[in-house]
Each structure stands twice: as structure tokens, then as C-alpha cells.
């Protein structure tokens with residue numbers, strides 16, 4: 001199989017697997033235990049916390065480990081909402097479901113939610129955000145980069161607006177941190193979330209950054225109550241091996257991020273060149289290139305093709321239609337609808353995302369394979 005679905009999840013880097021294997025044998029003790037074995041495990045968890053803090057430009061005391069980005073987004077949004085019952089939240093139409101559905105839940109419970117429309121590229125502007133802030137706005141939540149079309153949002157500009165207004169800004173950076181250097185101060189964000197399994201780390205672990213400014217006076221309300229781990233914000237015994245794996249994953253990202261971004265952009269170009277040459281089926285790009293888009297994402301619509309029919313013919317190619325994160329939902333992609341695509345173009349849309357272990361030959365083979373499978377029946381070789 002040629003794996004081109006890195007936005008759904010990434011394979012683990014062998015270096016991450018190695019440290020996790022060691023962690024499972026050497027650091028199995030509960031990091032909360034006061035004995036020597038527990039203390040050794042605790043130190044490794046804290047080492048990982050330092051790595052994550054460096055990765056986002058925060059302090060160690062501002063990092064909380066969670067089970068992933070879904071949980072981190074829930075804690076961030078519900079935790080902030082809880083500070084202002086019935087208050088107002090601003091988000092954007094192309095956010096991940098873990099943000100949109102959390103906001104929808106809060107709306108049902110009496111909060112007021114503004115979902116900003118995006119332009120044809122999938123961007124919101126800082127002016128849009130500024131225009132919707134109210135006296136009772138408790139949180140703005142905008143993602144760093146989109147998981148279906150790769151659009152990068154102008155977070156630093158939005159951050160200047162929210163800072164000036166004294167409103168907290170949350171950024172779901174799950175899809176961005178693998179490709180873009182992140183600094184919470186430069187971005188002006190107060191809360192930031194991401195996940196291990198999108199950056200060649202393990203599944204079931206994520207991180208939440210919360211600025212100490214926000215928690216100086218009072219902590220955020222937790223979703224789960226129990227043992228008081230993660231300074232009471234996320235109870236439950238630490239997933240030590242996964243946390244250690246996450247620490248290694250972020251360190252590796254930092255080492256290779258820039259060169260990988262350039263390489264992946266070239267792979268995407270090679271794929272598109274080959275697809276254009278080999279394809280008898282016209283296609284339209286739904287994602288873009290250049291500084292406003294992630295370098296490894298490609299979303300395109302094949303004319304006259306239903307992507308759901310196409311997938312079974314592409315058994316050797318792992319790609320997705322719309323978002324695999326909510327593939328159980330049969331409704332058309334909310335992201336493609338939000339950028340104004342007509343239903344037939346949404347129907348023919350596929351998403352490919354290249355990754356750390358993708359070779360140029362994989363990209364070219366995938367393009368030829370796709371071109372062949374997309375031809376009408378009878379015209380296929």
C-alpha cells in the first residue's frame with residue numbers, strides 16, 4: 001500500500017517506537033508513586049513536558065498531557081466557557097468537529113456561539129474576529145491549519161486582536177505543528193492543542209498549553225475528576241510511554257521540519273505533474289499551494305467521479321474522501337461546503353497527504369494509479 005493519508009494519522013517514527021519500548025520496561029512505575037521507580041518515571045514525564053514546552057515556546061508549568069487533541073480541545077473550550085456561564089464564543093466554520101461539536105453542545109446549554117464563515121481558500125480574517133467580539137466573549141477558537149484542505153489561518157493577526165480586546169484565544173494546532181514552527185507568544189494564543197499521532201508519535205496522547213496568565217487566579221475546570229494528575233486538570237494515571245513518545249516525536253519534528261516541508265512540497269508537485277500528464281479525467285484543486293497552505297496536503301475533485309465509488313478501485317492506495325476523522329458521518333464535508341464547493345465537486349473530492357516516509361516514486365506511482373482508476377469503465381487499462 002502507498003500510504004498518503006498522513007492527515008488522518010501518521011506512522012510512528014522508529015525512534016519514537018524505540019523510546020516507548022524502553023519506557024514500557026524501564027518506566028512502568030506510576031509517576032505519582034513516591035518510590036524510586038515512580039520518581040524515575042516522573043522524571044521522564046517531566047522531561048517530555050520540557051520538550052513539549054520548548055516545542056510551543058511555553059513554560060513547563062503551562063503544559064498538560066491529555067489523551068489527544070479531541071480531549072484537549074474539549075478541556076480548553078469547556079474550561080473557558082465555564083468561567084462565563086451563558087457567555088459568547090467565536091469560532092470558524094472549518095474547524096475540526098472536536099471544536100465545532102463542543103461549541104454546539106455549549107450552545108445547547110445556553111452559551112452563545114458565533115461560527116465565522118471562511119473565504120474560498122478557507123481563511124478567516126482578524127477583522128472578522130474583531131467585528132464579532134462582544135463584552136461577554138469568553139473565547140475565540142481558530143485552528144492553525146485545516147485537516148482537509150491545509151489552509152493556514154492568520155493566527156498571529158487574530159492574536160493581536162484578541163490580546164487588545166482582552167479575550168482568550170485558543171488554537172487547535174493539531175495539523176499545523178508538524179509543518180510550521182509555533183511560538184505561543186508570537187502567535188498571541190492563550191491555549192493551544194495538538195496530538196501525538198499526527199506528528200509520528202503514538203495515538204492516545206496529546207498536549208494542551210494554557211498560559212499561566214489564564215490560570216494565575218483560578219485553574220480551569222476539569223472534565224474528569226479523580227487522582228488530581230496534571231495539576232488537577234486531567235485526572236487519571238499518566239500514559240507514561242505515550243507521553244515519553246510524544247516528547248521524542250516533537251524533538252524529531254523540530255529537527256526535520258524545515259527540510260521536510262520543502263521535500264513534501266516537491267513531492268506534491270511531482271504528484272500533480274504526473275497526474276496532469278497521466279489523467280484522462282479533468283480535476284480541480286480544492287487545496288492551494290504557497291504560504292497560506294500546508295506543504296503536504298492535496299485536496300482535489302475529479303470531474304464526473306464519485307469518490308466513494310473510486311476508493312474500492314484504489315485498494316493499493318491509502319487516501320481519504322473528505323475527513324477521515326469523521327468518516328462515519330455520511331454527510332458531505334463541512335469544510336468543502338464552507339469554502340463554497342458545489343455538491344458534485346464535493347462528491348468527487350479526495351484528500352491525499354504526503355509524509356516523512358513517502359518517497360518521490362510513491363508519489364508518482366500513486367498519481368498513475370489514481371489516473372487509471374478514475375477513468376470511466378471501459379477506458380481503464
Ligand code: PLP
Pocket residue numbers: 007008067068069070071096098143145146147172174175194195196197205206325
Ligand atoms: N483537531 C484536528 C485539526 C484534527 O485534524 C484532529 C484529527 O483527528 C483532531 C483535532 C483530533 O485529534 P485526536 O485524534 O488526537 O483526538
